[in-house]
């Protein structure tokens with residue numbers, strides 16, 4: 001068993017850490033407050049090769065593995081979750097299905113632009129009637145004169161409404177008849193931004209992740225070429241379940257990063273803030289909170305790396321990714337809560353990053369499969 005990071009992993013981690021510290025940290029509060037999408041930061045991440053870490057170099061990707069990706073995401077979320085989710089939704093949700101299941105033409109057309117960060121990818125799975133129950137997709141696509149005609153709507157979709165949004169991969173029912181639940185055929189389709197009949201709606205007013213882009217999407221007689229089918233017709237359910245498994249590693253890394261960031265902030269503050277004539281870091285109850293946070297962060301980090309490690313060895317990682325996602329979401333919420341507590345009243349004031357971390361943490365128990373869904377995935381993998 002090897003716990004040391006390889007040199008190239010350490011280099012990548014340090015590069016992202018420095019970028020996050022220098023380029024994201026100073027503007028994170030303002031981006032959050034003004035709900036401004038971080039275009040400049042995405043451009044910088046693209047220049048550093050961080051918008052396509054796990055994809056082969058021949059398509060413009062970074063040629064990295066899942067450990068590299070998890071390390072990068074963790075360092076971003078340690079400073080700002082809006083940037084981290086923008087990268088995650090783009091990489092593992094938006095770009096991954098094209099890489100894994102797309103035709104050679106689709107890969108050649110989209111991957112270089114996505115991996116460079118020139119364009120953003122999005123994944124449109126969730127619908128008003130299909131969240132946890134994602135197979136209940138109501139959006140329909142019918143073939144007509146060599147084109148798919150798409151009608152329906154999606155909700156809570158990340159990265160689909162920015163100035164640089166390039167493409168959304170959506171799930172749609174492609175069987176001809178009404179179809180009962182068991183026999184419905186679900187497929188994935190590529191819909192380029194700007195296609196007539198495809199309209200991203202107004203951004204949501206969210207609790208957190210304020211500088212990331214989240215919108216409903218509507219499709220009204222939206223026509224895309226028949227070749228925009230991703231992989232096999234009817235394979236959509238299997239495809240998106242696999243994509244979600246992979247995405248969980250990234251979102252779990254976000255939880256670890258947020259919790260580590262909360263610990264960083266809380267420790268620094270506790271050493272500065274004085275009460276009863278001494279730094280509050282010298283009080284045992286504060287030390288106990290810091291110690292508990294550090295134990296949980298480290299344990300969860302190992303679980304995330306294990307999920308990434310299993311994936312990189314092409315072993316089954318469904319169970320471990322769900323365990324990591326469940327544990328890290330809960331950790332993020334708890335760590336942010338403790339960090340605010342250690343800040344006292346200042347933790348409730350927006351100038352202090354822990355205030356933003358507190359708001360950003362909650363969605364980690366909801367997005368990419370709720371905690372309850374992770375428990376179902378885990379129990380199923382255990383054979384329950």
Ligand SMILES: Cc1cc2nc3c(=O)[nH]c(=O)nc-3n(C[C@H](O)[C@H](O)[C@H](O)COP(=O)(O)OP(=O)(O)OC[C@H]3O[C@@H](n4cnc5c(N)ncnc54)[C@H](O)[C@@H]3O)c2cc1C
Nearest residue numbers: 123124125126131132133156157158366367368369370372
């Ligand atoms: C900021 C944000 C960004 C997002 N980005 C994307 C994106 O880019 N692409 C995308 O497709 N989706 C995205 N989502 C959607 C997200 O994945 C869903 O919100 C999530 O899967 C939950 O679905 P739901 O909101 O419909 O909740 P529901 O499925 O309605 O769940 C409501 C509650 O019921 C529980 N529940 C449901 N079924 C069961 C069950 N069988 N057993 C026990 N409990 C159950 C849930 O756990 C939850 O507590 C995003 C969401 C948010 C908030």
